[in-house]
Amino acid sequence: MFEPRKWWAGALVLIPLWLLANLITDPSVESDLQARAAASLPEGAFEHQTVSVAGRDVSLTGTPFEKGAGDRAATAIAGLYGVRLVNSMVTALPVARPYQFEATLQEGAVRLTGTVPAPAARAAIIAATGKANPDRKIIDAMTYASGAPAGFVAMAGAAAGGLADLSTGSVTLTDDSYAIKGVAATVPSYQHALAATQHLAAPMQPGAVAVQPPPVKDFSFAADKSAGGLTLSGNVPGAAERAAVLKVAQASDPGATITDHLVPASGLPPKMDFALASTFALDELAYLSRGHAAISAAGIDISGDAATTANAIKVKAALGAALPGGLVASTVSVRDFQAMTEAEKAAAAKAAAEKAVADKAAAEAAAQAAAVKKAAVDKAATDKAAATTATSDCQSEFVAALASEKVHFAVARADILPASKPLLDKLAAIARKCAASHIAINGYTDSDGNAARNQILSQKRAQAVLDYLTKAGVDASHLSAQGFGDADAVAPNDNSADKARNRRIEFKVTQ
Helix, strand or coil, X not given: CCCHHHHHHHHXXXXXXXXXXXXXXXXXXXXXXXXXXXXXXXXXXXXXXXEEEECCEEEXXXXXXXXXXXXXXXXXXXXXXXXXXXXXXXXXXXECCCCEEEEEEECCXXXXXXXXXXXXXXXXXXXXXXXXXXXXXXEECCEECECCCCCHHHHHHHHHHHHHHEEEEEEEEECCEEEEEEEECCHHXXXXXXXXXXXXXXXXXXXXXXXXXXXXXXXXXXXXEECCEXXXXXXXXXXXXXXXXXXXXXXXXXXXXEEEEEEECECCCCCCCHHHHHHHHHHHHCCEEEEEEEEECCEEEEEEEECCHHHHHHHHHHHHCCCCCCCCCEEEEEEEHHHCCHHHHHHHHHHHHHHHHHHHHHHHHHHXXXXXXXHHHHHHHHHHHHHHHHHHXXXXXXXXHHHCCCCCECCCCCCECHHHHHHXXXXXXXXXXXXXXXXXXXXXXXXXXCHHHHHHHHHHHHHHXXXXXXXXXXXXXXXXXXXXCCCCCCCCCCCHHHHHHHCEEEEEEEC
């Protein structure tokens, strides 16, 4: 039989117990629950991840990199012993449309901006950029967003490789469209940059291409006409202008052999229109049986022999009138071959023949010297490429080793924590393989505290890593350690996760 008095008596006993279990908070219990909840989450699955506990209720915040990761994390926490309720407040990554990545040369460093889908993608892109630009510092300013197209990481790494051809400029990947702009470091680099846009790995497509050849101090263009044909030398603003001037040259002297010694260069004189100026020079040279035409900042020079009096008059009249293409004051030295005496013609013919022989000998000597120089340059380039490859491989190995792990120190101290010993052993093994390179160990802190103390702390931490590597058999003469304090932050110093990213050790490998 149900007895109300006994029921109330039992309830009076249970109510205080319920209150004790649910209203009285034990900090040690909360701390334990928080540690177990945080440990149940996959490392690197969230951006700005936080786990907080109130009583037996767990709150989870952050932004998961993969779809469904938030639900899986909440389920994992809910299954832990002692958890009463999971309050999941995770937010989805923003969707980027279009999906864009950019690498810009900035005072000798490569600055990476735009979006990446996850930490592994970030690390892979940084490693690929460093491998293609081994002598340049990499500044990571990328943010996370979803919506990356298929093959994005490989495309971004390949795009960043385009910077190796530039002295200044940038490369941009917008979805699968690759754009490059800037000034090439050398003429071969200019040619390589243009060729690369025509041989992009699928699914990447060529976009805007605005690469300028390296600058020259005195831009000039020349054309020499002889019985052997037409020789073009000097500078041309770019590949398109080169193709155009060769077409004009062939049209000005149909059937002639065109010898192309043009070198792409920027630095065209102000206000000069190269297409108009070069076309004018070639058109006037066509009236001569033998001659020389040159344009530069100083103006246009034309000299040579006209086969007829009419042709000599035409050239002199054209050079005496207003000049096209921004050309300025001209020099004209045209002889009327028709009006010469037989003796003068013979002397001119002899001089022309002697000049042709001398020019051929000079050209052969120049070609031989150029071949010797090219062989020396090619050997030096091969040697440098081998050394650079080794250096870039070492740099990539260090970047890869530190992409998912980091060297941990005691709080506000330079004492390396035992958990980091396996990573340091791995770094030491890489350093021993790279004995031909110099390895700079750079230490960084977050922005908390005094800047001067942070610099000192970062220096001590870098030195601690150097000492560890030395004890592990790395030649100390190939190592250096430097602290930079809170400089060159890789993330904003506005939350604990990003501050942890800024507290880091980096390795910079040079020849």
